[in-house]
Amino acid sequence: MISRFRVLPAYYVFLVVLLYLPLMVLLLFSFNDGTALSFPLRGFTSDWYEGMLANGQLLGAARNSAVVGIGVSTVATVLGTLAAIALVRYKFPGKTLFLMVAVTPLLVPFLILGVALLILFSALDVDRSLLTVGAAHVVVAIPYTVLIVASRLVGFDRNLEEAAYDLGASFPYFLRRVLVPLIAPAMLAAWLVAFTVSFDEFVLASFTIGREPTLPVFIFGQVRFANRFPQVVALASVVMILSLGLVLLAQRLQSAWTRR
């Protein structure tokens, strides 16, 4: 028993160090006084962070991603919740087919979904913009929201519903006072997952984007401009720290709920 638990912790530490090393390299170069991303380091500077705050295009792209992310996660959470309630609580013809269609977007490479949506939007003569990016992201966020909310509903006590009706509740009242409060934690978790999926997504966005870039599209376009790149790395470091905080917060909330 003992030897196994010596090798494995060492391997765990090794792997975690390996996973964080590239991220640390990014962080290191965001404070390096020089445009070349190479050693030796030239000295400490906060220029890149100041430059980032003055870079309207960069901040605009970050704002676009946030706006798209909030819209996508809200729409996908609502649609996913509706689908999850229908799937868990009701019988209807074609249920298996509906479930499969709702989950399949995750099983198709994003490249293929991206070109398929490109064909659709050009056929319908829809100008590509942040809206089309949002539409694409909703499709791939729905599987997550459906599965997260449905897994919470599966454990739902049917007697609660009958009790509500016996006590004279209407369906909307039941929805508002019983069902939604019950699945609210799952809806919040679904919202957060959908947001992170959208905020970070590049492939679908690159096929459906118009003139206004999202952050990943903007970053991809900056890779070839070496002299401005440290600013992008600086912003990336900020986003990294922020998302770390968000993930830890979500973890906290989730463990608080499961303990209840």
Next chain:
Amino acid sequence: MKGSGVRWALLLPPGLVLLVLFVVPVLMMVVTSFRPDLRGGPFAWGWEPTIEHYQSVIQGGDFLPLLWTSARVALLVSFLACALAYPVAYYLAFRLGRSTALLLTLLIIPFWTSYLLRMIAWKIILGSNGALNSFLSFLGLTDTSAPVLLYSRSAVVVTLIYVWLPFVALPIYAGLLRIDRSLLEAAADLGASRFQAFRKVTLPLSLPGVIAAFVMVFIPTVGEYVAPILVGGTRGALYGNIIEILFGDGINWPLGSALAMLMLVGVFALIVIAARVLRVGRLIEAVER
């Protein structure tokens, strides 16, 4: 149970969105792959369906070998990511003591940082005057400025393993957690060594989680075209890069659609096999009830 009105009010919004933004586009791609050209726009009628694009994919020398290369890269990346993550998932699942959740979170956090940036980090590390090379020559270990690994298929594989490694740990860990511990006690009571118990009990029972993780990495990797652009160079190009180019500049959408269809069929074949192994049917039945 309330009437059918509620049922349709619940089903219609998500159903319509999935129909218009998922089912219809994929069907349009199927149709496009049989068109001789795009004259008259995507909704034009009166063209003769043709299989010339599929013929040129099959006879056209480079396409099928490259699809095979993409499949091999995806297999290699998925296999190595699962193999490297397994011991860690095992450690966390069978670890005694507190803060296992924290250790798991620590492992997964890199996955929640931008996927593009993690690839760019590797571009910086592997570049010819990048971090790894300049660090090595700074230490006096190398004096060449030739990139160690950048702009090759190996760089693509290494980068993608790095990107997916934290992600696969989760399903493998979940699979290991589900294993009934009394089975391991029984194995020990019956005189199995620790290695025998692992090989005959733990490993087979953990395979569903591993297969799920494998498929979840394989699908995005087989269509990958971003990593080849960033770290692969011309020698590291994959099947996805051809599709992206054919659509990117609007050169040949019908041929691009045919190429995409071929990949989609391959992916679905793999999913059907994996679903057989994982018995997804039971999951659906559980929801049906």
